[in-house]
Amino acid sequence: MSAETIQSRREWLLSDRPASRLQARLGRAYVAWRRFSANRLALVGMLIIIALVAVAALADVLAPYSATVGDLKNARLLAPSAAHWFGTDDLGRDIYSRIVYGARWTLYVVILVAIIAAPIGLLVGTVAGYAGGWTDTILMRITDIFLAFPKLVLALAFVAALGPGIENAVLAIAITSWPPYARIARAETLTVRNSDYIKAVQLMGASPFRIVLRHIMPLCISSLIIRVTLDMAGIILTAAGLGFLGLGAQPPLPEWGAMIASGRRFILDQWWVAAAPGAAILIVSLGFNLLGDGLRDALDPRSGDQ
Amino acid sequence: MSVAENQAAAGRGSARAVAILSSLGRFLVVAVTTYLGLLAVTFFIGRVIPIDPVLAVLGDRAPTAVVERTRREMGLDLPWIEQFYLYVKAALRGDFGTSVLTTNPVMSDIRRVFPATIELATLGTIIGAVIGVPLGVLAAVKRGSLIDQIARVVGLIGYSVPIFWLGLLGLVLFYAKLQWIAFPARLDVVYEYTFTPITGFYLLDAAIQGQWDVFHDAWRHIVLPAALLGYLSLAYISRMTRSFMLNELAQEYIVAARAKGLSERRIIWGHALRNAAVPMVTVIALSYANLLEGSVLTETVFSWPGIGLYITNSLQNADMNAVLGGTIAIGSVFIAINLLSDLLYRLLDPRTKAG
Numbered sequence: 001m002s003a004e005t006i007q008s009r010r011e012w013l014l015s016d017r018p019a020s021r022l023q024a025r026l027g028r029a030y031v032a033w034r035r036f037s038a039n040r041l042a043l044v045g046m047l048i049i050i051a052l053v054a055v056a057a058l059a060d061v062l063a064p065y066s067a068t069v070g071d072l073k074n075a076r077l078l079a080p081s082a083a084h085w086f087g088t089d090d091l092g093r094d095i096y097s098r099i100v101y102g103a104r105w106t107l108y109v110v111i112l113v114a115i116i117a118a119p120i121g122l123l124v125g126t127v128a129g130y131a132g133g134w135t136d137t138i139l140m141r142i143t144d145i146f147l148a149f150p151k152l153v154l155a156l157a158f159v160a161a162l163g164p165g166i167e168n169a170v171l172a173i174a175i176t177s178w179p180p181y182a183r184i185a186r187a188e189t190l191t192v193r194n195s196d197y198i199k200a201v202q203l204m205g206a207s208p209f210r211i212v213l214r215h216i217m218p219l220c221i222s223s224l225i226i227r228v229t230l231d232m233a234g235i236i237l238t239a240a241g242l243g244f245l246g247l248g249a250q251p252p253l254p255e256w257g258a259m260i261a262s263g264r265r266f267i268l269d270q271w272w273v274a275a276a277p278g279a280a281i282l283i284v285s286l287g288f289n290l291l292g293d294g295l296r297d298a299l300d301p302r303s304g305d306q
Numbered sequence: 307m308s309v310a311e312n313q314a315a316a317g318r319g320s321a322r323a324v325a326i327l328s329s330l331g332r333f334l335v336v337a338v339t340t341y342l343g344l345l346a347v348t349f350f351i352g353r354v355i356p357i358d359p360v361l362a363v364l365g366d367r368a369p370t371a372v373v374e375r376t377r378r379e380m381g382l383d384l385p386w387i388e389q390f391y392l393y394v395k396a397a398l399r400g401d402f403g404t405s406v407l408t409t410n411p412v413m414s415d416i417r418r419v420f421p422a423t424i425e426l427a428t429l430g431t432i433i434g435a436v437i438g439v440p441l442g443v444l445a446a447v448k449r450g451s452l453i454d455q456i457a458r459v460v461g462l463i464g465y466s467v468p469i470f471w472l473g474l475l476g477l478v479l480f481y482a483k484l485q486w487i488a489f490p491a492r493l494d495v496v497y498e499y500t501f502t503p504i505t506g507f508y509l510l511d512a513a514i515q516g517q518w519d520v521f522h523d524a525w526r527h528i529v530l531p532a533a534l535l536g537y538l539s540l541a542y543i544s545r546m547t548r549s550f551m552l553n554e555l556a557q558e559y560i561v562a563a564r565a566k567g568l569s570e571r572r573i574i575w576g577h578a579l580r581n582a583a584v585p586m587v588t589v590i591a592l593s594y595a596n597l598l599e600g601s602v603l604t605e606t607v608f609s610w611p612g613i614g615l616y617i618t619n620s621l622q623n624a625d626m627n628a629v630l631g632g633t634i635a636i637g638s639v640f641i642a643i644n645l646l647s648d649l650l651y652r653l654l655d656p657r658t659k660a661g
Contacts, residue, residue, distance in 0.1 A: 141339060142343070144336070144340070145340045146343070148343075148640070148641050148645070149637060149640070149641070150595075150598070150599040150636055152599050152600070152602060152603075153602060153617070153632075153633050153636050154347065154637070156617065156621065156629070156633070157348065157351050157629055157630060157633040158351060160351075160621050160624075160629045161351045161352065161356055161626070162355060233465060237468055237469075241470065241602075244468075244603065244606075245602075245603070245618055245621070246622065257468070260470065260471050260474070263474075264474060264607075267477065268477070268482045274471065274474050274475075278468055278472075278474075278475070281467075281468045281471065282466055282467050282471075285465070285466035285467070286462060286463070286466040288466075289462055289465055
């Protein structure tokens with residue numbers, strides 16, 4: 001591609017008078033991407049998350065050993081070496097391989113929490129904002145009540161009742177993390193509720209259900225995505241905390257928090273058993289935080305430097 | 307003063323009184339509904355989720371007679387709404403049932419362990435505020451400089467690090483390798499039996515009694531967990547302080563102060579920070595509430611005998627009364643701090659005073 005065609009394509013994208021809906025959308029995406037990619041830390045965050053997804057997808061190729069079956073006879077609690085990059089644990093399992101497979105469980109948790117909690121928040125927020133009146137008061141009161149709760153402790157109590165396990169941990173985290181999404185969705189709904197296009201749809205006889213679903217919810221999506229990305233680190237830390245307390249993933253699942261818990265017994269002599277999975281959690285949380293900050297700055301310039 | 311002016315002044319005064327009363331009224335409504343909400347959720351967790359709540363409380367090895375008696379005592383033969391009414395009444399009296407693990411009433415257990423958590427969280431918040439506020443101010447004043455970058459990285463890592471993991475690494479370094487701090491506990495075994503606490507805050511108790519060897523020992527035990535919690539609150543406090551300060555420094559009164567020839571130091575620490583003080587009180591209060599909650603994981607790592615360790619120990623022994631009692635205790639304090647800081651914000655903010 002010559003320099004000229006690149007130049008003309010850029011002009012096409014940045015055109016003030018887009019000729020089609022597609023051109024307008026691509027143009028907006030391009031502007032957002034330019035803002036986003038100007039932020040180096042945000043790019044680092046995105047690379048970390050892409051690497052996480054790649055590691056999870058290619059775990060079978062990347063992991064030299066099994067994640068669940070170890071060599072109890074020869075490979076117990078070995079220090080990091082060329083054969084075992086991060087050493088081995090008390091059951092003779094290769095820690096590097098377990099971390100590689102653990103990426104799958106981390107993704108599993110954040111994705112499940114996001115697809116449970118975000119729609120709940122979206123529904124509560126848009127319905128409250130569009131309906132107004134008593135519906136709004138009651139729904140927002142419930143939201144505020146949940147917002148005032150201590151999240152981790154409540155998640156602990158939920159898992160205690162539901163029984164330990166990674167699915168129940170996901171459920172407990174989702175139950176405690178939807179309120180901010182409801183708040184955001186309501187705020188967005190209030191800004192568009194009285195706009196002309198909603199009035200137009202109302203005049204055409206659309207049902208409230210259709211208006212909320214087709215004309216209000218899509219507008220809340222981008223701010224919701226930013227908030228969910230920013231919350232991902234917190235979700236990972238809570239899930240790891242539950243795993244550490246023995247309430248999340250159960251052995252032999254290679255979940256990072258549970259791996260730290262099993263390394264705790266050897267922490268003074270074989271520190272590497274707990275060190276590596278914790279570093280993995282730190283890096284991935286950092287990635288989500290950087291990516292979330294970058295997305296917020298790129299897509300929502302109002303909040304800029306806060 | 308003329309009559310009209312008098313009336314106007316009285317009008318302003320009563321408008322302010324109405325504003326205060328309405329925010330107090332709102333505060334009460336919110337406090338009551340939130341607390342009821344907390345009780346409703348713990349009721350749901352304790353009575354509705356388990357297939358057999360008696361089994362959840364007693365475990366599966368209890369004799370049949372005890373199971374039957376407990377079932378009646380818990381009022382499980384009554385309709386749900388009545389059960390909830392009794393549950394709320396008992397909770398308001400501070401009656402959360404008996405712990406299976408310790409065989410004490412849960413409330414007396416909580417009274418015994420709570421001071422340890424408060425001591426830890428208080429020290430953590432002090433550390434966080436003393437370092438976090440100046441760091442945030444400097445980051446805002448020297449925006450884009452090295453110190454701003456450092457503050458940013460410190461904050462980001464604080465938001466991303468698993469605290470229990472950092473605690474374990476801290477133990478390896480400062481306890482095992484450097485031997486600067488004492489092993490995970492509240493006091494050395496020698497002192498555990500000779501020292502009689504008064505308030506339950508060991509540092510304070512030792513200082514009151516003049517037992518400086520105990521004070522030194524207690525300090526060696528608390529310093530690392532408190533520093534870790536302090537780091538978490540520092541990350542939050544410095545980030546918020548920076549954002550408040552940037553907001554204030556962009557205001558016109560700063561330009562006016564500069565034009566009057568005030569020193570930069572006076573403008574920043576005397577004028578800007580003073581105006582940012584009200585929201586900052588809220589932030590520090592919220593970070594205190596978060597540390598109370600965050601202590602669950604920290605206490606587990608450092609065998610710190612507070613409410614966090616109490617809850618996790620009870621969890622491991624399927625002691626639901628104790629778990630839910632502890633949840634309500636932390637939840638109540640958490641909610642109280644949340645709402646009080648909100649109320650304080652409304653009452654202290656000069657803009658609400660004017661209206």
